[in-house]
Structures are given as C-alpha cells and as structure tokens.
Amino acid sequence: MKFTVLTFGCQMNVHDSDWLIRAMESRGWTAVEESEANIFIINTCSVREKPEQKVYSVLGRLAPLCKNPGDFVAVGGCVAQQIGAGFMEKFPHVRLVFGSDGISQAPAALEDLARNHDKKLVLTDFVPEYPEREGGEVSSNLDLLPPGIGTIPGQAFVNIMQGCDNFCAYCIVPYTRGRQKSRAAEAVISECRSLVMAGVREITLLGQNVNSFGMDKKGAELTFAQLLYRISEIEGLERIRFTTSHPKDIAPEVIKAFGELPNLCPSLHLPVQSGSDRILKKMGRKYDRARYLGIVDGLREACPDIALTTDIIVGFPGETDEDFEQTMDMMERVRYESSFSFKYSDRPGVAAVRMHPKVDEEVAQNRLARLQESQNRITRESLEALTGREMVVLLERPSRKQEDGGVSWRGKDPGGRVINVHFEGCAEEAKLGGKLVRVKIIEAKNHSLVGAKLGEPW
Template sequence: MASNTTRSILTGKTYFIRTFGCQMNLHDSERVAGLLDSYGCFAAADPAGADIVIFMTCCVREAADQRLYGQCSSCKSLPTPPSGKRVVAVGGCIAQRDGERLVSHVDNVDVIFGTQAIAHVADLIADAFEDGGRHVDTEEGAAPAATTLPWHREQPFHAWVPIMTGCNNFCTYCIVPYVRGREKSRPFESVVDEVAGLLRCGVREVTLLGQNVNSYGRDAYGAPRFAELLRAVGETGIERIRFTSSHPKDLLPETIDAMAEVPAVMPHLQLAVQSGSTRVLKLMNRRYTREDYLGLVDRIRERIPDIALTTDIIVGFPGETEEDFEQTLSLAERVGYAQAFTFIYSRREGTPAARIEDPTPREVIQDRFDRLVKVIEQTAHDFNQHDLGTTVPVLVEGSSKKDSRVLQGKSPKNQTVHAPIPAGMDIESLVGRIVDVDVDTARTWYLSGTVVGDPR
C-alpha cells in the first residue's frame, strides 16, 4: 500500500501495545509505536480506548502462548472504538514461529507480523482496516531493520540499542535461533553514531542488546569486537552503559578489561548459567563446564570486585537428577547472585530437547524450584548488605508504585533503590536525573535511604 494511502487510513487512530518477553521485544515495541506515530496515530492508555491493539510476543516458555490466546480473546468483549472497527495485531516471536497458523488458534487476529517485518506493520494494519481481511508477513530479510524506524521511547533518559540480531548457539531448549534467525551484527560505526545521537537528545543510559552480545562482530568482521565497541560507546560521553545478553562461552578477557576500565560501563553483568551441572550443560549444548563458569566468575571478580552478577537458571531440564540439581544449588551459593531469573523447563516444539522424555514427577521439579528460589533470595539479601551505609548514585525512573511520595530508580549495580522525595521537589523534576542516596536499609530486592545533595 502506498504511504499516503496508509497515512490517510491511520491518521487519528489510537493504538495500544502490550509487550511480553525480553528487552529486544521492548525495543521492537518502541519502534512499532514510533512508526505508528509517524503515520498520525496516538497512543491509548488501555485496549478499550484503542482502535489498534498490538501484542508483541515471546515464545521462550509455553505459558506465553496461552497468555497470548487469552489476551486476544479478551479483545472480543471490549466496546467498539470510536472509529467503528478495532484491528488486533500479533508480532514478535510467536508470530514469526506460527505465522498463518495463529489464525486457527485465535479467530479475531487481523494482522500477524514476524520479527523481521516490523517496517511493514503500518501498511498491514491499514490494509486490515480497508478490506477487513487478515494480513500476514513473516518473510525473513525482506524489510528494513527495526533500527532504521522512528522511535517512541518509553523513557526519554534511557534507550535500547540493538547491536546485533539472531543467535548461532542453538541451545537444545531454546527456540530463539529459529524465530530470530542467525547472528547479524550492525555496522560498528552505526552503533556508535546512534549512541552519540541519543546523547545529544538527552539520553543518559543505553542498554546494548543482542541475543549474545559477546559475539558481536564475528559475522561481519571475522572476530568479535564487543570489547572495542564498549570502549567506543564509552568515548561518546554517554553516562551509563548496560548490555544483555552475555553468553559465558564467548566472554573474552578483553571484554572484562573493557568493563573494568570504561567508567560508563555499569558494574552489573547478566551471565546466564542455566545449570550448575556439567552433565546437564552438555545436554543443553551450552559448550562450557561448571568449572569453566566458576573460573570465569573468579576472573570477573578479580577485575571488578563489587560487580553484581545476575543469571538465568532452568530447573527440570529433561533428565536432570537430584545430584545435578544439588550442583546448581551449590553453584548459586558459591557465586552469590544479586538476582536470578529462575524458570521451570518449558518444552518447545522444534527444539532438540523437546524430543527427550523425562519421567521426573512435576512435584519433584516444583520442590527443586522452590529450594532454588530460597537460595537466590538469600544470596540477593546478602549481596545487598554490602551497600548498607554507603552512598549510591541513583538514576530516577519515577515514583514507587506503592507510595507516590517515594522515588524509585536504579543504582549502577541495577539494584532498585527507594527514597522519600525531598521537600520542595516533585517527581516530574527528578525523573531522568541522578540523585545520591545514603542507604540505611538493604532488603532482598531493594535498597532504601535518604537523598543527599542536589540532583544532577
């Protein structure tokens, strides 16, 4: 459809986007919102007030499918919007994986667009409004990259910056390589220029995104250049740099050095272990051992002693024994994670692990999961005690959901920090600024204290 026709159809319409899954999906949602803005659409506060409802999906766990079906079905009971018609669209990984098959699962979906078809979203939605049909685009590599599209950032002081897409690792439990494709790195200069431009627009913190950022550049330049990229991004003057995800097998010494030496790189690393058992790690095709991982942790802490290490752990991978699980528990205690995203294994059709039969009773797996959660709660609590009595620079994100008189933000270690809003100030004037907080309370999942000095 011609852009002028799309604009005439979409101008004045409202949209609502609900995002599930990883940070890459959050970035994609912000690009979809920016694209719709550019065609004259306006964001709505909820689905009931939207002419266009978009679900950006994740298919890492089975529950995501059921959640999507429920969310789509709930749109049937919404009141008719002012335009007289509502278009429901599904994007992201489930859309890429299932394509037209989604139509048989959810009968009120009008538009289905894959992970590489974001640039076509406005045209697809306009077509659905015009002809009332269903429109699907899951073709790979045919559209401009999402990074070239307009942007509607959720937070003006923070930006997601994809440095690569896709994954070449093929962990046996993971569907991502099948829905995001092979690794494809952005040009080095493009990433650096984007961060420099974001800095000029007032952004203070960027998060560099990739399914495995440590392998950035291997496909385009013949060798990884992530350490070099961290240094170059730091030289732009951006105040805070974060990144995710980081595969242990590709975390090179030069990257650890860059993390230690570039002041803007925050002392926080998400380093997914998945299991503490070498036997299970081999079944997962993770390509490192328990000993490899612990040695890596030691090298990181030698260079960055106060770093916050967080992780992902899967419980109940097919064939996991009690001995395997005990090794996961002991590894978590040994590392002392500041936080961990813990999951019960979810079988994903199309992955090698889906073919492995596992007789382990569900109640045994649930008991292991609960035991792991208790260990992580303890290590997180212990980690936060190190900041008790210190002064922490906090990037303010907004007010606490529980108390509007309390600000909430993130420390360099990515800890959530609370503090009463100082007298004479309001949250609107503090969002996006950095305040120093004297920490007097350290709980499992947050720090709290008192703002000292002036915001900056």
Template sequence: MDRTATATGTAFVYTIGCQMNELDSELALGALSDSGITAVSRPADADVLLVNTCSVREKAEEKAYSWLGRMKALKRSNPDLIIGVLGCMAQKEGKLIFRRAPYVDIVAGTAHFTRIDDYVRQVRATGKRVLAIGRDEEVQTEKRLKARETPQSSYVAVMRGCDHHCTYCVVPNTRGAEQSRELEEIVEECRILVGEGTQEITLLGQNIDSYGKRLRPRRRTLAELLYAVADVPGLKRLRFVTSHPSDLKPELFQAFRDLPNLMPYLHFPAQSGSDEVLKRMRRGYTHARYMELVAAAREAVPEIGLAGDTIVGFCGETEEDFERTLELHEKTRYQASYIFMYSERDYTPAKDQGLKDDVPLEVKKRRINKLMQLQREWSLAENQRKIGKVYEVFGEGPSRKDSRKQEGRNPQHQVVLAESGRDLSGQFYKVEITSATDAALYGKLV
C-alpha cells in the first residue's frame, strides 16, 4: 500500500440501519480523522462520500442504491471525489455494487471499515477500486478509538456477529460468528469515554445476552460485564441492546435490581406470537416462555420499559398464527414495538431451505396495519398512565419539530418533551408528565 499518498480532505457519512451501524460510522470517521480527513455535514462539501449500509430489509438496500444514484452527479462534476460503500450490504453484495454503481471506488465489508483511511489513500495513489470483504484480514475494530469524538451519550460494541441462525436473518452471513471483546478492554474504553465527558453508555451486541460465552481462558457473562461497567466512576446511565429471549438469563434481572445506573429498559424481540412460526423462524422459545420472561422482568423491575420487534407475514403464517401475535402484543404492552412485513432476503436460511414467502402482499398489509393500529392504541393507553409521574430526563437538546421544547429520554428510554428557554442537552432534569401520545411523553420542568 502506498503510504506516501495523502488522505487529507473532508468526508461525509450517510448511515442507514441499526445502532451498531451508527457506531461503525463514528469509528470510520475516527479512522479518517486520524489521517487528517475531517467530517462535514453536507455531501456537496466532501472529498470522500461514504454510505454505511444495512441488509436486514430490502428497503434499506434500495435506500442505499438510491442515495448512491443521487451522489453520481457530484462525482460527475468532481472526478476526484471518492465514493465508498461500507457495512452489511457491502459485505453481502461485494463486487455486484461496482456493477450496479460503476462510479463507486470502495466497497468495504463489516470487518474493514476502520481501514477506510488506507483504502482512500490506495484509491488516490493507484486510481484503482478497492474491494475489502474477506474475513481473513479481520481487524480489531475497536482498537482505533483515539480520534473518536466523545459525545454525551456513547455506544460501545461489546461483541460482533451472531451464532443464532434465525431463518429470516442475514446478520450471521454479513457479520459472521459471535466475537466478544475482552471485558477489561470494554471497561477501559468506558472509563476513557466517561473521563472525556460521556454520561450515558449503551453497550451493543447483535445478541448481547450471549456476551463472553466463547472468551478463554475465562468465560464471561453479560451480567458480569454490566456490574463491571456500572462501576466506572461518573457513569450516570448504562443501557444494553439487543436481547434474545432464549439467551436471557435470570441473573440479568438481579443486575437491574442491584445497579442504580442500569436503566430499566429491555429490548427483546419476540418476532411472532405463534409457536409454529417461531419454530420456522428457528427462534428457540415459545409464546409461553416469552410471556414468562415478560413476567419475570416486570416482577424484578415493575417500571421496566419493554420494546420488541415483530415480523408480520412470515412464511406460512395463518390467521390463527397472526392472532397469537396480536395476543402477545396485547399482553406484553410494549412501550415501543418495531413492526415489519416479511420479505424474502438472499443469503438467509429461509431462502436457502426453500421456505416459501407465501403470504400474499395484501394479507401482509392488512395484518401489519391492524397490528400497528392496535399497538398505537396500547402504547397510548400505557403512556397516559404515566401522566402525573415525574421522570429524570437526560437532555438531547431542542426538539427538531418544535424548538421551544427540549427533548430528552427518561430512564425507560422514552422521548420526553418539555418547554424551556434553555438548551438542556447533556443535562439531567426532572419533568412532570402532563400529556402523552403513543410515541412520546410531554410535561413541564419541575
């Protein structure tokens, strides 16, 4: 690699997808900034344009291609502009991206984004495209943290990849098998972040409940990790996502009881309420088991906020199956639920095993609309029960929709809006809830 070519200039990253992608974009920008490339907020001001992609749903891939299509005009007016595709779609599609968007210079998969500065240098020095998707040269992504900006609220990846093979999911294919980071290394990173001003840390893992199971010589658990991170002096709020119902351990509920800075929020997707569908999804639990976990979580932490993900219209889903999903939602009373319509994806076990995407589109649409409507009503009813309560809120600054209101999150991770003449970002303040919608709580500063 030609190290003499410079990598100075400006970069813009467009992030699609999950929190792990948001973190990866931050780390990629960190790597670029180490090389003197600074972040800008508009594509038109950038010398390097990156899109960090997601493959979980077809829509996310279409979004990436349509963004790339829009960037083509910038490349036409500036041939030196470097365009790169990072993340899951890069990993999954590889060279196909060059065929579909020939003006792309870099395709870097899920294990390579922190080398983006090297790839930019390489393109500038040789004029040739870079394709980096092999697993053999995996990088320790979190090692290069020096240049990362330290926000008030930070993500820390504790593991990457997933050992489950849920039949609808492309993640094990794009991100590979589970790899946990050493506990001490994670705690050290959290210590540094808090030292630099972070007050809230969210630990990330595709299936975070199985954290540490492959670490040697000593296996570790998520609970151990939570106790260790919660102990970092000065850390005000600790969160973790995403949980898998078949890996969630009872000791986790004890951690919620013991650790005052572990926030009462659990995102653990059920995906379906039908045992038959759960079997076909290969999720490893039943409706009844899921409800036991909901009861255990509520018993341990009565005010816990539960969030879920649900797929409607999975292969072979009948009306009865769907009714079971409605029932699960009605009983669980999620404070937030991310509901999607199934569509067949390449490189998933469902496709490889010939599971038929056989629920007609109009049936899927009817079911998703019904579930979303009911979920909105249930969320509204739950939120209205919070009127009169006082929450400690961590401020995120003025609301984008109404700048007179300050937006923040309560311990349950719900959006709370309150009027204030001051910018309260990065501050803790108390709000008494006076009204609610299905998506947010509104109140007055106390």
C-alpha cells in the first residue's frame, strides 16, 4: 500500500507521525508523496483554531483523490479525539479516526481497513496507562533510518509521557490527549540507548509537562531529574534536550542538573504565558511572577549561558493594559532569546470560554504586534552579543542560501540557536548531516548566526 502522512501542530505530533511512518513501512507499506498515495493519514492539532480549520480544508481537498474502493483517509491526533465519528458523517472518505491513545492501535487498524473496504473504525477511548507502541522500532544503523517527517540526521525525539493534569483555563490538551500517563522509565532509557547505538547524537525528551514525569497515579520508578541523570550516562550521547516544562513543577534537582550534566543542553523552553499575577491566576497556572523569576535566577546561577525561550498569550479574557505591560516587563527582565506568542482564542470546553470580558480583536492584535517587535529586538541583541564566541554546531541540512565555491549548511549550537556554516570546496552532496563542527561566530542575523569553521567535522 502507498500512504502519506500530513502533520499539523506540535513536535509531539511530528514525532507521532515519524513513528507511524516507521510502523507502516515495517509492515511493507510505502511512504510516498501525496500525489502518489491511495491512503492519507492526517495528524491533527486543536491547540489553536487555525490548525483545526486547516484539517477541514485538507479533507475537502483529498476527497477527489480517493477514487478507488481501497482509497481512504485516516484522521488522528487532537482534533480526531475532539470530533470523533463526526468526521465520518461529514466526510465519507474518512474511514479511520484515532486519538492520542489510539495511535498505538492505528497500524493494525490501517491494515484492517485496507483489506475490508466497507469497514470504518473509531479509536478514541483513553487508556489508564501509557500505551507502548510496537512496530516502529529504530534501525540499528543510522543510515537505514527512514526519512520521515521532521527526521533530522543525528537527532531523535523520545516520548516520556502523554497527557496533562493541569487543566489550564485556556488549554484543550487534557481533553484531547487525556490525563497524564508517565511511560516506564526503563522503556525510555532503552529507547534512548538504541537510538545512540544507531548513531543518534542528540535526543529530545517529549511530554506535555516533562517536569511532572512520574507524578501521576500510576507513577514511575524515577523522578524526571533522576531520569535525566540516567540518560546522561549513556555513552556516546552528546546532547539532551527536553520540552515542554511547566514552571510550577520544575524541581530544584532539574535546575541543578543544568550545572552538573555535561550533555544537558544549556537551553530551556519555559512557558510564562503572562507576566501579570492576576492573569496567571485566571489562567490557573499555579505560579506567580516572583516564583517564575526565582526559577529563572536559579537556572542562570546553575548555568549562566542558558538560553531561555517561552510561550506567551495576549488578549486573555479580562487582560487590561496594565496586565499587558507587566508581560512586556517580564520579557525585558528575562530577555528570552525567542518566544511563541499568540492571541487568545476560545477552544471548546475549556474554562476560559466562560470568562469575560473578551478583549477586543484589534486591541489584542496591537498588543501582539508590540510584543513581537520587542522580542525581535531582544533576539537580535542576544545574537549580536555572541559574535566572536566559539560554538559546536550539530549540522542538520543544507542552508537555504548557498555561496559559490562550496556548500553552506545550517545546524544548531547547544543553546538551540540556528547557525549557518560555509564549507569551502565541499561538494553539494557531501554527507554532513548529523556531524559536529566547531565554529567561530562571525556575524549575527535577525534570527540566526553565521559561523566560520575552525576544524573538520566529526
């Protein structure tokens, strides 16, 4: 069977799609471009309104491509969990709907539907424990890893948990991904070890709130800090990252790890959402400005070079000009190297839907523009301050802009910053992905850096 996967939303969705591609290829299916496929899998996101609307648009576009009896569409992810069988009522070419817990059953379901053309399946029940997945194992040879969506040479993502217990007032995740379920620590460590044996040099641990790993009802035999220390011991693992962190759950031991573990990257995505104590309370975030800034101080004491990034929502119901100015002040105090910022939008079933007054759309847009302008300035200043520094870059892919006399590649330093490096006299087809190279920063752009290589890649 020929299939394609279309992915929307977060890094967890990208990772889920990568696993699904591997699982189906292990069953003899072939991943192809959309124009060649007869089975289409859409992995959806409902955190914000726009990605959800895109799904309906894509389903309409795919309808004419399902010409034969065996052609069909499968819809997975958060919107699938939310809408369920409703997709099948509106779009007859949808024959499989699977939620976040149902993805582990999706490969078998896809095979079943490919054989039985009149059958339809809905897999949206939540399960009490983390559903381990089979059939999408990594190869023992990095060169044989399939080039799935988001796959970057030398890098891999590992799920350590699923779901969330926080129920922030604006967030639909607990309703679409379910309650928190930690994965067995030994399963996580085993997967990390297998990836490193395959040649992976950087692993990112994924979860809705990695800091609360092991704190759910079933629990786990290790805390998140203990898990970090265990994974750090894997021989050959150059870099460890993790996302996402909820500030209320970050433990002192995790902060301390940034100063003690040599392969824990000095970068952290720490969503603040708002700089106003009043809005943070309405959001149900369970920390205030003082607590958040105390965490930032602790991180910078443990690791002075740590690069901090964040998420910010503007226009939350009831947000005043004063509340927004406190968010702007928080940005200046912390000086995030980058941020994901959005206007608030109602999501079905969350507490904030019932909160008033709603912020005028134009006011929210103006606030967002101001915040993003300030972020662009801080980002530029932060990058300029790095000129002259030496960095080790993990190369990912050829740069979009190329120079004559060689080839330019882009990669990231331990802080997660994008760095472009020119390799003079190097052939365009050179296999540099997944290699490390030491560079000296010679130029700062608006959102990236340029480095001059100081030695040969290894």
